[in-house]
Amino acid sequence: MTTQVNDNRYDEAQLQVQFDATIEAKDRIEPRDWMPEAYRKTLIRQVAQHAHSEIIGMQPEGNWISRAPSLRRKAILLAKVQDEAGHGLYLYSAAETLGATRNELTEKLVAGRQKYSSIFNYPTLSYTDVGTIGWLVDGAAICNQVPLCRTSFGPYGRAMIRICKEESFHQRQGYELLMTMMRGTEAQREMVQESVNRFWWPSLMMFGPPDDNSPNTEQSMAWGIKTHTNDELRQKFVDMSVPQAEALGVTFPDENLKWNEERGHYDFSTPNWDEFWDVVKGNGPCNEQRVAHRKRAWDEGAWVREAALAFAENQAAEEAAK
Amino acid sequence: MTETNSGPASANGSAAKAAATSANGTETKASSTRGEWPLYEVFVRGKRGLNHVHVGSLHAADDQMALHHARDVYTRRNEGVSIWVVRAADITASSPDEKDPMFAPSGDKVYRHPTFYDIPSDVPHM
Numbered sequence: 006m007t008t009q010v011n012d013n014r015y016d017e018a019q020l021q022v023q024f025d026a027t028i029e030a031k032d033r034i035e036p037r038d039w040m041p042e043a044y045r046k047t048l049i050r051q052v053a054q055h056a057h058s059e060i061i062g063m064q065p066e067g068n069w070i071s072r073a074p075s076l077r078r079k080a081i082l083l084a085k086v087q088d089e090a091g092h093g094l095y096l097y098s099a100a101e102t103l104g105a106t107r108n109e110l111t112e113k114l115v116a117g118r119q120k121y122s123s124i125f126n127y128p129t130l131s132y133t134d135v136g137t138i139g140w141l142v143d144g145a146a147i148c149n150q151v152p153l154c155r156t157s158f159g160p161y162g163r164a165m166i167r168i169c170k171e172e173s174f175h176q177r178q179g180y181e182l183l184m185t186m187m188r189g190t191e192a193q194r195e196m197v198q199e200s201v202n203r204f205w206w207p208s209l210m211m212f213g214p215p216d217d218n219s220p221n222t223e224q225s226m227a228w229g230i231k232t233h234t235n236d237e238l239r240q241k242f243v244d245m246s247v248p249q250a251e252a253l254g255v256t257f258p259d260e261n262l263k264w265n266e267e268r269g270h271y272d273f274s275t276p277n278w279d280e281f282w283d284v285v286k287g288n289g290p291c292n293e294q295r296v297a298h299r300k301r302a303w304d305e306g307a308w309v310r311e312a313a314l315a316f317a318e319n320q321a322a323e324e325a326a327k
Numbered sequence: 328m329t330e331t332n333s334g335p336a337s338a339n340g341s342a343a344k345a346a347a348t349s350a351n352g353t354e355t356k357a358s359s360t361r362g363e364w365p366l367y368e369v370f371v372r373g374k375r376g377l378n379h380v381h382v383g384s385l386h387a388a389d390d391q392m393a394l395h396h397a398r399d400v401y402t403r404r405n406e407g408v409s410i411w412v413v414r415a416a417d418i419t420a421s422s423p424d425e426k427d428p429m430f431a432p433s434g435d436k437v438y439r440h441p442t443f444y445d446i447p448s449d450v451p452h453m
Contacts, residue, residue, distance in 0.1 A: 037420070037422075084403075087399075087403070088403070091399075091400050091403060094385060094400050095383055095400075098383045098384045098385065099383075101366065101384065102384075106363060107363060107386060108362075108363050160383075163383075164383070167382075167383075171404075307362075310362055310364065310388075311362055313364070313388035313389075313392065314362055314364060314388050316388065316389075317388040317389035317392075320389060321389070
């Protein structure tokens with residue numbers, strides 16, 4: 006008995022050494038490899054949250070499909086929302102390789118036990134918001150996701166590669182939509198500026214809390230799950246966005262936003278973190294609506310899932326009887 | 328079907344029961360995960376001349392639905408000309424451990440590689 010226990014301990018230590026060496030070599034961990042339980046848990050939490058964000062993210066834009074101003078814009082918006090569904094599915098599939106089940110993840114989402122990006126708790130008040138979301142929200146998502154293509158867990162990285170390829174379409178269609186409106190009437194230009202004003206701060210918050218208040222960052226970086234800190238990515242996004250705003254002819258609602266020659270970066274104000282935490286805790290403008298909508302779709306779709314399964318079983322039984 | 332059998336009623340009953348249980352095996356299993364559709368792995372041939380490559384997985388009630396879902400999820404932008412789907416449960420895999428003896432036989436056979444053989448550099452087309 007004692008030898009057995011010792012052997013197991015020795016094995017575990019050996020496995021940890023192999024795992025550490027794989028991470029150290031910047032090689033990838035694959036689903037059936039041994040991994041520390043905390044690594045698995047952290048990844049399930051992060052990948053599930055990411056998947057939920059894609060699925061919940063269909064709602065604010067889906068809101069405008071039936072009211073898109075032309076058939077061209079409607080086709081684009083449909084394709085974009087369909088992509089978000091696809092991205093959610095790539096990510097759920099990655100989470101499942103870690104031992105989570107799809108139903109369990111969805112049930113945790115609709116029960117409010119797993120989070121999604123707080124950005125989707127803000128409403129889309131005008132069709133212009135479709136453009137702003139494409140430009141700023143998907144732009145911020147790209148900033149976050151490009152480094153994740155090299156994350157240490159293989160299936161997550163591969164899902165991110167597929168997603169990043171498609172996000173580029175999302176950002177460009179949004180920017181083009183806004184450019185079109187900026188070439189329109191004065192009222193249309195005002196709509197763009199108003200929309201940008203509403204989405205700028207929530208977009209900056211998408212990178213998560215500041216580094217000194219982000220308890221998971223250090224461990225996630227040691228494991229190669231994250232490769233950049235929240236503040237590094239936020240700065241990168243600000244630096245990228247300012248010239249894009251200038252080209253578009255809009256401003257960001259921050260009087261402290263200016264180039265800092267010494268740092269080689271734009272300075273900007275601190276986002277309102279109280280608002281961020283409030284939205285994360287469930288008090289944003291649309292939290293309840295988003296989760297209720299997802300829950301309704303899940304509950305009302307139950308009979309379809311059951312019927313499809315029953316049909317498949319009948320077909321299989323008939324096939325077997327032949 | 329068991330009604331046509333002329334055997335003793337009690338034996339019949341238990342046989343029918345056993346058959347029902349085994350035929351419903353998947354359902355019994357599925358209902359324990361609250362009716363989850365089985366998991367399929369998806370392989371896509373990017374274009375003629377290339378192998379099918381694993382791209383990810385999805386859930387579907389049956390093979391046909393798995394193919395349709397695979398088209399919608401993994402080939403929205405002409406990523407493929409052919410799709411294979413296979414139930415994840417039907418895949419047999421080697422152990423993931425690199426030190427697995429499974430791959431040991433090829434480890435020490437350097438003579439299987441062309442670079443093992445020294446050929447003078449002035450010999451053409453080698």
